[in-house]
Amino acid sequence: MSYVDGFVLAVPKNNLDAYRKMAQLGGEVWKEHGALAYVECLADDVPYGELTSFPRAVQAKENEVVVFSWIVYESRAHRDAVNAKVMADPRLKSDWETMPFDGKRMIFGGFQPFLEL
Numbered sequence: 001m002s003y004v005d006g007f008v009l010a011v012p013k014n015n016l017d018a019y020r021k022m023a024q025l026g027g028e029v030w031k032e033h034g035a036l037a038y039v040e041c042l043a044d045d046v047p048y049g050e051l052t053s054f055p056r057a058v059q060a061k062e063n064e065v066v067v068f069s070w071i072v073y074e075s076r077a078h079r080d081a082v083n084a085k086v087m088a089d090p091r092l093k094s095d096w097e098t099m100p101f102d103g104k105r106m107i108f109g110g111f112q113p114f115l116e117l
Helices: 013-032 076-088
Strands: 003-012 037-042 064-073 107-111
Touching: 003 013, 003 076, 013 037, 013 064, 013 076, 064 076
Parallel strands: none
Antiparallel strands: 003 064, 003 107, 037 064
């Protein structure tokens, strides 16, 4: 069964072009180093919930859009190997302060699928 890294973050609408550029490079690097899939999605139907929701989770502001993304690998071991290569790749060296979103509000983690159809 595969392994998935998932991400949820808020990007200022006026930074979407910069985010797309960053994500395009990131996707190319992850795929080059062995990721099976790399997907970036913009929120389209994500209501602001009373208790929980994607916008609440990342404290999205009025001028921000929620991004939901994931990367697919063969396994956890494959993910760890790919990510080690990605983190060492000089093309992705950047300063958190120049990112086109607030990295402190990003949610991320690794997931072991328990059902694949």
